[in-house]
Amino acid sequence: xxxxxxxxxxxxxxxxxxxxxxxxxxxxxxxxxxxxxxxxxxxxxxxxxxxxxxxxxxxxxxxxxxxxxxxxxxxxxxxxxxxxxxxxxxxxxxxxxxxxxxxxxxxxxxxxxxxxxxxxxxxxxxxxxxxxxxxxxxxxxxxxxxxxxxxxxxxxxxxxxxxxxxxxxxxxxxxxxxxxxxxxxxxxxxxxxxxxxxxxxxxxxxxxxxxxxxxxxxxxxxxxxxxxxxxxxxxxxxxxxxxxxxxxxxxxxxxxxxxxxxxxxxxxxxxxxxxxxxxxxxxxxxxxxxxxxxxxxxxxxxxxxxxxxxxxxxxxxxxxxxxxxxxxxxxxxxxxxxxxxxxxxxxxxxxxxxxxxxxxxxxxxxx
Amino acid sequence: xxxxxxxxxxxxxxxxxxxxxxxxxxxxxxxxxxxxxxxxxxxxxxxxxxxxxxxxxxxxxxxxxxxxxxxxxxxxxxxxxxxxxxxxxxxxxxxxxxxxxxxxxxxxxxxxxxxxxxxxxxxxxxxxxxxxxxxxxxxxxxxxxxxx
Numbered sequence: 001x002x003x004x005x006x007x008x009x010x011x012x013x014x015x016x017x018x019x020x021x022x023x024x025x026x027x028x029x030x031x032x033x034x035x036x037x038x039x040x041x042x043x044x045x046x047x048x049x050x051x052x053x054x055x056x057x058x059x060x061x062x063x064x065x066x067x068x069x070x071x072x073x074x075x076x077x078x079x080x081x082x083x084x085x086x087x088x089x090x091x092x093x094x095x096x097x098x099x100x101x102x103x104x105x106x107x108x109x110x111x112x113x114x115x116x117x118x119x120x121x122x123x124x125x126x127x128x129x130x131x132x133x134x135x136x137x138x139x140x141x142x143x144x145x146x147x148x149x150x151x152x153x154x155x156x157x158x159x160x161x162x163x164x165x166x167x168x169x170x171x172x173x174x175x176x177x178x179x180x181x182x183x184x185x186x187x188x189x190x191x192x193x194x195x196x197x198x199x200x201x202x203x204x205x206x207x208x209x210x211x212x213x214x215x216x217x218x219x220x221x222x223x224x225x226x227x228x229x230x231x232x233x234x235x236x237x238x239x240x241x242x243x244x245x246x247x248x249x250x251x252x253x254x255x256x257x258x259x260x261x262x263x264x265x266x267x268x269x270x271x272x273x274x275x276x277x278x279x280x281x282x283x284x285x286x287x288x289x290x291x292x293x294x295x296x297x298x299x300x301x302x303x304x305x306x307x308x309x310x311x312x313x314x315x316x317x318x319x320x321x322x323x324x325x326x327x328x329x330x331x332x333x334x335x336x337x338x339x340x341x342x343x344x345x346x347x348x349x350x351x352x353x354x355x356x357x358x359x360x361x362x363x364x365x366x367x
Numbered sequence: 368x369x370x371x372x373x374x375x376x377x378x379x380x381x382x383x384x385x386x387x388x389x390x391x392x393x394x395x396x397x398x399x400x401x402x403x404x405x406x407x408x409x410x411x412x413x414x415x416x417x418x419x420x421x422x423x424x425x426x427x428x429x430x431x432x433x434x435x436x437x438x439x440x441x442x443x444x445x446x447x448x449x450x451x452x453x454x455x456x457x458x459x460x461x462x463x464x465x466x467x468x469x470x471x472x473x474x475x476x477x478x479x480x481x482x483x484x485x486x487x488x489x490x491x492x493x494x495x496x497x498x499x500x501x502x503x504x505x506x507x508x509x510x511x512x513x514x515x
Contacts, residue, residue, distance in 0.1 A: 170484025175456075179428075182455035183383075185474040190389035193477055197392060212477065219474040242502060249501065 029311035033057075033132040035069065036118075039125055043068045047127070056134055060105035069130065072111070074102035081338045085115065091126050092117045098139060101132075110139040120333040122319045185219040210284075210332075217243065217280035221272050234272035236310060237265040237303040240279050244301050244312070246284050255296035256287065268366035275362075278347070281332045282314050282358045290318025290356055297355075305364060320351040371421040371447075371491045375399045378420035380437050381453070382406040382430040389455070390424060393477060397484045408432035411440055419445035422487060425452040425467070438465045449491050451483075457505065463505035471504055479503030490514055 033053035034045045049064045081099045088095035094116040101111040112133040117125040196208040241262045300315040340347040345362035377394050381387040391401045403410045423441050427434035438450045450467040457470050471483050487509035489496035495514040
């Protein structure tokens with residue numbers, strides 16, 4: 001008998017432990033559970049089984065030999081997996097698949113099964129060689145990870161939904177508040193305008209007009225803030241340019257030329273109202289006092305932002321004034337002083353016979 | 368298209384009495400006439416006006432009805448009336464403005480409303496308006512093209 005045939009006589013090599021060729025001995029002794037089946041016999045029975053397989057399955061050699069491998073299957077074994085194996089065997093192809101198998105004591109284990117056909121010189125399949133590996137730990141770990149992933153995804157979905165709802169609620173609330181603030185500002189304006197019509201005293205009327213201008217400035221700040229995409233940032237440059245031309249238009253001062261050098265300058269929303277009021281004071285002040293009694297001229301407005309600071313400068317070529325005289329008496333002046341302190345601005349007035357220059361410099365950041 | 372002739376006849380649709388009074392006063396100051404006031408869609412339906420309005424100022428969020436519906440109704444009743452929305456929420460206006468001429472966003476100032484009134488008067492009496500569009504008035508896309 002040739003050595004090669006000796007390897008095939010599995011029962012014999014089994015019984016004659018330690019004899020036969022070294023490859024057969026290796027298979028018998030390896031820790032890897034292995035079986036060999038003979039497809040030429042009825043129902044492809046197991047004709048060889050090694051020690052490791054007996055240890056894994058819990059069955060003795062006599063309970064294994066002569067049986068088809070399906071005796072390892074149990075109630076939770078996937079019929080799809082079984083079908084894949086069956087098809088591979090029928091096609092005489094190798095197959096590698098994880099299958100749930102059962103030990104003699106009924107306990108289940110995940111089996112990383114690998115089957116390959118063994119062909120003779122004529123190419124005809126003589127045996128199937130199958131190795132098994134208990135990968136229950138790996139499969140369990142995978143399943144736990146998969147379960148955890150599903151659980152985490154579920155929690156993320158629920159949380160996302162919560163956040164979306166919260167955001168929608170907040171947006172709705174923001175729109176509602178915005179709407180109410182605008183309506184209230186409109187009502188305040190309407191009340192003051194209606195009141196001012198009944199005042200006979202021009203001085204009182206003027207005071208009320210000044211108040212209306214301040215409220216309008218606040219209203220415009222609010223409107224621009226809520227029109228923008230980011231309500232935390234306010235472009236004081238665009239506001240200043242708009243305000244200056246609005247003030248000139250509303251006072252009908254076409255004789256005053258507005259020269260602008262204005263860049264976008266973003267300041268936090270918390271500073272918007274105070275800065276808007278300061279701008280309103282210095283612009284209306286220039287138009288009313290510098291160009292008094294129909295005096296025409298040029299109003300220069302510049303807004304710049306660099307190195308974290310905002311620079312606003314308003315320059316007129318009208319009648320200058322003496323800062324020491326007007327400071328104490330006017331509410332406009334004290335408003336500018338107090339609001340400048342609030343936004344940490346340095347506000348400087350320079351006035352002479354060539355006109356007046358006001359500069360407001362403050363940090364762009366909040367605080 | 369027949370041009371309108373000043374003084375214009377104005378309809379005010381506003382459910383806030385104070386604002387209606389305020390707008391009426393400013394319209395009178397502009398030299399025009401307020402020929403009717405309404406606070407809801409039903410009020411507009413019930414209006415019996417001596418003449419068709421040249422301009423209607425319409426609040427959008429009316430008590431129990433929408434200014435958008437009022438706009439549609441006004442155009443059905445008086446085809447030549449220019450509707451101008453007055454609202455704190457211009458974003459609620461659809462892209463086609465429901466056929467309205469434009470919007471004056473609330474809050475408005477006296478100067479803002481008066482200059483908007485002057486611009487609209489210019490535009491509907493002798494289009495396109497000679498004056499520049501004031502910042503207090505936003506024209507509908509269609510009107511912006513026509514008056515550009």
